[in-house]
Amino acid sequence: MNTWINKPTRALEEFLQTEYQNLLGNGPFSEGNGFEKLGTYKEIIEEHSHCAGCGVALGIRLAMAALPSPKDTFIVGTPGCSFFSLSQAAVNYSNTAFGNQNAVASGLKRMLSIRHPGEAKDVVVLVGDGGIADIGLDMTLHSWFRGEKITTIMVDNELYGNTGGQESGMSPQGRIMNMAPTGKKFPKIPIYDMAKQSGCCYTAKVAVSNPKALADSVRKAIILAREIGPTYVQIYTPCPTNLKVPSHQTLKMAREAEKGYYGFEEFLSSEGEKFLDAMR
Amino acid sequence: MYAAVRINEIICIGCKKCIYACPDPNVLSFDEETRKVSADESRCKGCGLCVSECPKDAMSIY
Numbered sequence: 001m002n003t004w005i006n007k008p009t010r011a012l013e014e015f016l017q018t019e020y021q022n023l024l025g026n027g028p029f030s031e032g033n034g035f036e037k038l039g040t041y042k043e044i045i046e047e048h049s050h051c052a053g054c055g056v057a058l059g060i061r062l063a064m065a066a067l068p069s070p071k072d073t074f075i076v077g078t079p080g081c082s083f084f085s086l087s088q089a090a091v092n093y094s095n096t097a098f099g100n101q102n103a104v105a106s107g108l109k110r111m112l113s114i115r116h117p118g119e120a121k122d123v124v125v126l127v128g129d130g131g132i133a134d135i136g137l138d139m140t141l142h143s144w145f146r147g148e149k150i151t152t153i154m155v156d157n158e159l160y161g162n163t164g165g166q167e168s169g170m171s172p173q174g175r176i177m178n179m180a181p182t183g184k185k186f187p188k189i190p191i192y193d194m195a196k197q198s199g200c201c202y203t204a205k206v207a208v209s210n211p212k213a214l215a216d217s218v219r220k221a222i223i224l225a226r227e228i229g230p231t232y233v234q235i236y237t238p239c240p241t242n243l244k245v246p247s248h249q250t251l252k253m254a255r256e257a258e259k260g261y262y263g264f265e266e267f268l269s270s271e272g273e274k275f276l277d278a279m280r
Numbered sequence: 281m282y283a284a285v286r287i288n289e290i291i292c293i294g295c296k297k298c299i300y301a302c303p304d305p306n307v308l309s310f311d312e313e314t315r316k317v318s319a320d321e322s323r324c325k326g327c328g329l330c331v332s333e334c335p336k337d338a339m340s341i342y
């Protein structure tokens with residue numbers, strides 16, 4: 001995206017909404033307006049319909065603020081709560097049929113590298129746990145096996161939030177949900193370990209209560225995907241609505257998980273390490 | 281607007297913890313000169329995450 005294309009002519013400028021003016025004047029595309037400066041510029045996302053205290057919304061907001069080059073980023077989504085804020089963001093975005101995100105992203109990335117050779121165009125899949133671990137599992141794994149240069153980010157709320165609280169492959173064993181009244185019968189699917197086994201050159205597991213590590217992993221994942229191969233970031237984003245927890249306790253829940261099974265973890269392949277060293 | 285955050289600017293130390301805790305965009309902003317956080321109440325959903333993160337009890341939901 002060329003930001004000058006979106007710049008209105010002077011004569012029309014005053015008729016535009018202030019949000020749009022701010023986006024162009026002091027927005028995410030201006031030099032230096034990144035994650036560290038959050039709160040001092042107009043963010044890439046506009047008002048959305050996520051519930052109050054939504055972990056997914058916070059995860060997406062932080063990940064979007066950490067994009068290394070938002071104007072050259074293409075977000076690929078799929079049904080799930082994540083699209084409430086993704087569709088409200090000033091970034092190239094496409095939804096897909098549920099589960100097809102990594103197949104669509106692979107094609108998009110290949111097309112972009114033919115159309116814009118030598119330019120960094122980041123294709124980022126940003127979807128829920130059901131989208132990756134359940135319906136989209138085969139397409140996700142195959143994109144990793146094929147070594148597609150895309151970043152996959154999971155916002156893991158451990159259930160199907162969008163459809164009212166069914167169990168997902170990522171729900172922990174025993175978890176009782178609206179539509180899983182006797183509790184889930186098997187443990188969380190180990191997607192994080194599968195990513196390492198399936199060809200991802202960088203993987204990270206982080207909770208939304210750790211914003212610095214979250215931003216750091218998203219940045220690394222996207223930059224490594226430009227040159228080396230597929231990368232995966234799994235963000236724990238608890239859902240207060242479906243877990244029936246007060247909305248101000250989302251981060252408390254995330255911190256508790258951080259002490260247990262959702263502690264910060266990172267993996268970098270030797271090739272990835274060489275690349276990052278050369279950049280430094 | 282049913283519930284929204286209110287910030288006591290005298291107590292706020294500008295640590296920005298709330299800015300990284302708010303799920304909604306463009307609600308909380310940080311003034312680099314005064315080093316204080318302020319809120320756009322019309323965008324706030326009143327979830328209270330910023331209140332629970334604030335180390336100085338400078339925020340409340342009303």
Ligand SMILES: Cc1ncc(C[n+]2csc(CCOP(=O)(O)OP(=O)(O)O)c2C)c(N)n1
Nearest residue numbers: 079080081098128129130131159160161162
């Ligand atoms: C092919 C197909 N099957 C089912 C659905 C209904 N559906 C929409 S979102 C969703 C669950 C999404 O869960 P998850 O990926 O965990 O995202 P969340 O809403 O929890 O963020 C389902 C089953 C659909 N849109 N398409």
Ligand SMILES: [Mg+2]
Nearest residue numbers: 128129157159
């Ligand atoms: Mg989910």
